[in-house]
Amino acid sequence: MKIHDIMKNIDSKKNNIVKLFQNLIQIKSINPPGSTTEIAGYIKEYISEHGLKCEFYEQEKTKVNAVVTFSGNGNKKFIWNGHLDVVPISKPDGWSVDPWEGKIINSKILGRGAADMKGNIAAVISAACILADSSVKLSGDWILAFTADEETGGEMGAEYLVKNGILSGDACIVGEPTSLTKLGVGEKGVLWLKVKAEGKPVHAGVSFLGDNAIEKLYQFLTKLHKIEKIKRKHSKEIDKILSIIISESKRLKNTEFSKRFFQRVMNRLVMNVGMMRGGEKINIVPSSAEAIVDIRILPGMTHETVMEEIKEILKDSRIQGISFETVLTADSSYQNIDNPFVNFMKDTVSKGINIKPTLYMIPGFTDARFFRAKGIPTVIYGCEGENIHGVDEFITIDNLISTTKAYALTAMNFLKK
Incomplete structure (x- = not known):
């Protein structure tokens, strides 16, 4: 099947993609405590209906990692990685909607984890299922890793899978939200430090x-x-x-913000x-x-x-x-921008969904560091999200569909027959 037909097929499945997304939001995979048992089980049941295989891996009970394999003919392996856990809601009274409903208002889908990152999970699952239903043949395996524990460091999620050789491949996309207009090639590190003070009570x-x-x-x-x-x-x-990055950021809409942001x-x-x-x-x-x-x-x-x-x-x-x-x-990590995979991503997205992404450095830290540490070329790419970790978190339906197309295109082109 031609790429054009796949893109039309994705458009025709818009309601299914949105419904899947809403169902994922409604599963409360809050971290802490960080249980991903229910949402991993839902994903396994969903993708099995489309002929895809899913295996569970756990370092600790309830911290379930679901690894889906779209098997192809060949030795290449292309990884997509994303986390199932979401942060707690710190101000429930501030939300205009139930944060666990996935309500649609003005073409926006609201909910905790909408942008970070159940929108991207819904997009990549939909992309894989549509390719499978369309009998698309790939020249290698497309591996979708849905991991636990990212919001508290990733030790029992992506780190566990990579260190134990469960996840390995020729290239990797980490599906954090980057607005589709930005391609993450690096990220800052982090130090979480407890500072204690001792005094004298009187x-x-x-x-x-x-x-x-x-x-x-x-x-x-x-x-x-x-x-x-x-x-x-x-x-x-x-x-x-x-x-x-600073040079390319001039192409972004809010140039002054971009300049101040990077400075x-x-x-x-x-x-x-x-x-x-x-x-x-x-x-x-x-x-x-x-x-x-x-x-x-x-x-x-x-x-x-x-x-x-x-x-x-x-x-x-x-x-x-x-x-x-x-x-x-977590120390900072970055991808050598001269690696062919970086240009592959820019070219594929530019030609496929008519968005030319700028290179970008993530201000937070992600699971990408585990893959880069193993020498796997890794970029961060996903939907446009608003109010991440905040009140009324959302993504738009149009962006959800565009993200689905982007993920389908990258898999088809990287694992081209």
Whole structure:
């Protein structure tokens, strides 16, 4: 079957694709706790009706990874990877709709995980099923990996599958939302750090005799923001990638935003105090307090380097009773943009859905780092999402269909007979 016919077939299946997407939103795969048992089971049942094989892999019970294989004739393997878990809803009263319904308003499909990333999951499942139903023959295996645990680091998801050789291939797409107009070739790293402060509890009426752990923690966190001013000289390869990204970003709609975005995000560390707790009672000087800090690390830097800088900030502050505990680390990763797979993706998408994607550096961290660490050429590409991790998260129906076409095209062209 010709590509043109496949594209028309996808258009004709729009209602089916939307319904699948809504069904995925309605399955609450919230992390924490991170169970993907129900949604993995739904995917296996759905794709089995189209003759595709699905296997489950678990490092820990309930953290189910579903690996679907569209078998072809040949040795090539093309991976699509995406995560099944979604973040919790921090402000349920702020939503204009039920976040677990997948309601459609003005051609927008709203729901938790709509953009991150059940829209892309619905798109790639639909693409694979439509190709299978159309008896399309591929010159190798198209492997769809639906993983657990990404929102808390990926140890029991993509990392487990890659390290144990369950996932391997010649190239990989990680289906995070990039607006279809951007092709992710790199990402920042992360350091999640628990900062603890110890104080001396006394009666609040004589607070001057104590040592307030909350105030001490606040003082240090204020000083810790100095970490954002640390500049890092990139390697020549990273400098080349960033210069091309900034140049190509001029083609994006909001050029001024793009310029400010890259200056702020790609040339400095970014810090966020995400959680805090402390104190025992209002009339007691707090004996302990702690915060969890999220620090996004520049390409070319390691979390060890950042940790040394943090220790220097603490030393200079002369604040006593502060200690650290590492919660999660992930170093930055990037794809050599001279790799043929990068141009393949740009050309395929440009010709197939008439969108010329610009190269892009992801401000967060993704499962792509696990594949790149194994030498698998990997890009990040997916739908246009709005309000990711926020209130009224959504993608549009048109974007969902375009994403389905993009995934079908990349598989057909990469595994061309």
